[in-house]
Amino acid sequence: MAVGRDDVTAPDDADDRPVTNPAAGVVHRLSERGETLATVESLTGGSLAASIVEIAGVSGVYRGGVVAYATELKATLAGVPADLLAARGPVDPDVAVALAEGGRQRCGADWGLATTGVAGPEPQGGKPVGLVFVAVAGPNGTIVRELRLDGGRDHIRATAVEEALRLLTAQIRTAGEPVDAARR
DSSP states (O other): OOEEEOOOOOBSSTTOOBOSOHHHHHHHHHHHHTOOEEEEESTTTTHHHHHHHTSTTGGGTEEEEEEOOSHHHHHHTTOOOHHHHHHHOSSSHHHHHHHHHHHHHHHTOSEEEEEEEOOSSSOBTTBOTTEEEEEEEETTEEEEEEEEOOSOHHHHHHHHHHHHHHHHHHHHHHTOSOTTGGGO
């Protein structure tokens, strides 16, 4: 499993136009590829899943998701190692990776997408407001992106959703042919 860090915002298509609706782009690309997605959210509290399921045609793509706001639920529902949570807390790049991988595995999806962080109004566990990690687990490994966001709680959460979807778009683009393309 390759774990990497990435901070590049992906364009929507080959002519480098920016994504206007990242959720629609993700659903369209996954549908074309015949692949599926699962989400695990903490900081975004279900808004990532909501942005995905509002797209027409999503039922063939979206397997499901988990909102694990309480730290212990990240272990019991999403499979994050309890010792990792105890040592580093829920706002950590390795926790984000474990959330994405756990969601992918537990929902039987090709891709797992996860969010964790501090939206405020106060710091949490020594972590500053605006520190966010988004992670994607897919057929070619797992990647996590650290975000340092400014603004209020709503802005931080909305930006985390958008950046998670953009990271997934970039990973889908670099994944090449779907793993089971030969069976189609």
